[in-house]
Amino acid sequence: MHLLLKTSVSQALSAVWxxxxxxxxxxxxxxxxxxxxxxxxxxxxxxxxxLRLNFLLFRQDWISEIVDQKSSPDEIYFIDQGTQLPFFLTAWHHRHRLLRNPAGGTIVVDDITFRTPFLLTDYLMYPLMWLQFAYRKPIYKKIFSGN
Known part of the structure; x- marks a missing residue:
């Protein structure tokens, strides 16, 4: 499954990075x-x-390695790849992109590909994953407001 969320913030690319x-x-x-x-x-x-996720009755570790990082005047990105995932995931690839916004500020992009053990659970997890990352949008805006 593929998730793509974009958030515009007012701070410059270097400050966001x-x-x-x-x-x-x-x-x-x-x-x-x-x-x-x-x-x-x-x-x-x-x-x-x-990370250690606490599901109240049990805990699950989530370990990712940063497998790539690049910088240019218009984009900075890094990719985290899941190496040890919680039971509900079999694959995780998250490209964090910071793009210079021509109108000013930066666009924070969460570009995520994930898989669960079954195709049906991919579709069931999609809205939950989307909510988990949409939750970040107001936080990015607040932290990188330029104030």
């Missing part, structure tokens, strides 16, 4: 399931991000 740190990552975590950041190396190739 500088803000992609552990603090932002903590703020982007949705209310459910609660997420503990166990490890956050950063957003550079080879870095590891480990």
């Amino acid at each position: 500088a803000g992609f740190d552990r603090s932002l990552f903590n703020r982007l975590s949705p209310p459910f399931p609660p997420v503990e950041v166990v490890r956050f190396d950063g957003c550079q190739t080879g870095d590891i991000v480990q």
Whole structure:
């Protein structure tokens, strides 16, 4: 399944990139399931991000490796690839793109491809995944408001 969400923010590309740190990552975590950041190396190739999802009766680890990162004057991106995923996912590829907006500011793009164990659950998970990432839009806008 493929998700693509775009959020326009008012800060410049370099400022938004500088803000992609552990603090932002903590703020982007949705209310459910609660997420503990166990490890956050950063957003550079080879870095590891480990999350612990708390489903109340049990916990699941989610480990991703940053497999690519590139910068140009008009775009900065990094890709996290799931290496250990919670039970409901079999594949995860998330390209975080920061695009210079010609009108000013930056466009934050979450470009995600995921799979679950079954095609039917791909479709059932799609709206849940969309909500988890749509939740980030007002947070991006607030943090990167330029104020």
